């Protein structure tokens with residue numbers, strides 16, 4: 001039997017949208033947070049080394065539950081010999097495995113990369129499609145991987161939610177959500193359009209180097225005065241200045257939790 005609809009005197013029941021809690025941050029506060037990230041890193045770069053859209057896609061697939069630095073060490077010699085799906089496929093499982101066996105879950109990832117190459121050749125003429133649905137149909141490619149590739153290789157304003165972005169969205173109450181998809185949707189609702197292109201990198205780098213999982217370094221944080229996280233330990237923002245580029249070898253990187 002159908003449940004009766006709740007009645008509210010004189011008007012229809014409020015929609016879930018109307019009853020949603022007020023955002024914790026004002027538009028001005030969100031804009032200021034991203035303005036500061038932009039001052040600190042005007043041209044943020046991803047830390048996964050690649051030479052084209054295909055090698056970026058492979059690097060992202062290999063990076064699940066691994067550090068970017070560890071993936072880079074393995075892919076540097078790999079991409080020197082195989083920078084297209086055809087060349088990667090020609091290596092075969094054993095030789096590809098030799099290149100990537102220092103990376104966690106390498107056996108499965110090797111199979112996925114080869115299946116990915118086959119699908120790219122069969123369905124896309126060996127090219128990486130600039131389309132999320134098409135990317136997500138490829139073996140081993142989920143929404144996060146697709147978003148990273150669309151953002152970095154094709155300049156699309158997507159937001160990939162990894163462990164750092166997920167934590168920041170929830171810890172700060174900026175973009176709360178129970179799943180990466182919810183956090184992605186919440187961030188996309190609040191990030192000003194002009195900051196969307198680089199938001200993914202800023203949030204990852206902020207999470208990786210400052211707002212760390214176990215112990216956030218609030219005294220080094222440029223948004224400490226704006227942050228509304230329960231566990232923040234300082235309300236004094238660190239001086240705002242452009243940062244020097246990170247070491248190319250990823251030696252500052254924290255392991256992915």
Ligand code: SF4
Nearest residue numbers: 211216218221224227
């Ligand atoms: S103040 Fe602390 S908790 Fe807030 S964003 Fe900065 S590092 Fe994270």
